[in-house]
Amino acid sequence: MTNKMDEIRYKNPKKLKVLEKCMELNKMIYQLVKNFPADERYNIVSQIKRSCTSIGANITEGNSQMYKNREFSFYSISLGSLNETIYWLDVSLQNNFLSMQEYERINKLIEEIMKMLITMMKKLQSESA
Numbered sequence: 001m002t003n004k005m006d007e008i009r010y011k012n013p014k015k016l017k018v019l020e021k022c023m024e025l026n027k028m029i030y031q032l033v034k035n036f037p038a039d040e041r042y043n044i045v046s047q048i049k050r051s052c053t054s055i056g057a058n059i060t061e062g063n064s065q066m067y068k069n070r071e072f073s074f075y076s077i078s079l080g081s082l083n084e085t086i087y088w089l090d091v092s093l094q095n096n097f098l099s100m101q102e103y104e105r106i107n108k109l110i111e112e113i114m115k116m117l118i119t120m121m122k123k124l125q126s127e128s129a
Helices: 017-033 038-063 068-094 100-128
Strands: none
Touching (some): 017 038, 038 068, 068 100
16 A cells, blocks of 8 residues: 555656746747836736746646645636736737737747646646546
C-alpha cells in the first residue's frame, strides 16, 4: 500500500511550454504599451499589464498545487485573464493605440496560449474522472 505522501512530487512550472509563451506575450504587451498615450498609463496600460501577467502567474501557481481541483481552478483564472487581455486589446485597437498588424500578431499568440491551457485543463479533468 502506498502512502499518499510518497506520491507528492515537485513539478517545475518553468518546464511548461505554455509559460514560455506567456513570457513572450508579456514582452510583447510591455513593448506595445510604451507607445500608448500618457493619459492611459493608469487606465488601459495598467489593466492590460495586470491581466497579461496574471495569465502566467496563475498557471505557475496552479501547477504547484497538490490537489487537481485547485490546479484546475488556477488554470481557470488564467483563462479569464487571457480573455480580459483580449478585451483590453480590443479597446486599444478601437482607440487606435495599436495597428491591426500588432493586434493580429498578439492575438495569434494569445490563441496559442489558450489552446495549450484548455488542453491542460482537459487533461486534468480526465485524470480526475
